[in-house]
Amino acid sequence: MSELAGKAIILIGALFNLFGCIGLIRLPDVYNRLQGATKCVTLGTCSILLGVLISSGINPMGLKSLAAMLFIVITAPTAAHALSRGAHKSGIPLWEGSVVDKYEEES
Amino acid sequence: MIGFVLSLLTLSAFLCLFRIGSGPTPADRMVGIDILGILVVGFCALFAIITGRAFYLNIALAWGLLSFIGTTALAKHLEGKKFDE
Numbered sequence: 598m599s600e601l602a603g604k605a606i607i608l609i610g611a612l613f614n615l616f617g618c619i620g621l622i623r624l625p626d627v628y629n630r631l632q633g634a635t636k637c638v639t640l641g642t643c644s645i646l647l648g649v650l651i652s653s654g655i656n657p658m659g660l661k662s663l664a665a666m667l668f669i670v671i672t673a674p675t676a677a678h679a680l681s682r683g684a685h686k687s688g689i690p691l692w693e694g695s696v697v698d699k700y701e702e703e704s
Numbered sequence: 705m706i707g708f709v710l711s712l713l714t715l716s717a718f719l720c721l722f723r724i725g726s727g728p729t730p731a732d733r734m735v736g737i738d739i740l741g742i743l744v745v746g747f748c749a750l751f752a753i754i755t756g757r758a759f760y761l762n763i764a765l766a767w768g769l770l771s772f773i774g775t776t777a778l779a780k781h782l783e784g785k786k787f788d789e
Binding site for chain 2: 604607608610611612614615617618619621622627630631634635638639641642645646648649652653656657658661662664665668669672673675676677679680682683684686687689
């Protein structure tokens with residue numbers, strides 16, 4: 598039972614990874630790509646690791662998977678935020694259909 | 705079933721490689737490198753499930769750490785600062 602549940606969660610995670618990477622291809626500028634890809638790929642990879650934890654149970658493999666999951670949840674949004682801040686400060690323009698740029702107004 | 709998941713992840717990695725190769729600005733390539741680094745963690749977790757050995761998850765942890773540090777250093781470089789300010 599837990600084997601089947603783990604495999605289903607792994608499949609959902611892989612689908613989220615694929616959708617995030619399609620967003621990385623299809624979206625128009627750097628900031629949209631970061632937005633779409635980072636959120637989807639973080640959720641997808643965390644759910645693959647959760648599937649490993651569920652299907653293997655509480656043993657060293659499951660606990661290492663839990664540690665990797667917590668680490669990804671903390672670091673992936675931080676890295677994406679640093680990257681978008683650097684891109685904005687280095688003067689990469691927004692897509693021409695963007696309607697608001699709060700960071701430019703406030704700094 | 706695991707083979708299908710592996711093929712989905714491989715397709716995602718090739719889409720990331722396309723973005724790394726054809727990004728119009730340097731920031732696009734850095735986004736691709738960041739996403740590819742997170743995808744490799746998922747690959748390592750899948751290899752741990754397939755082979756039943758736990759040391760692939762050690763590789764996943766170390767790869768996540770190094771990918772985070774690398775992306776932060778690239779972002780600092782993109783911002784135009786030196787590494788000690």
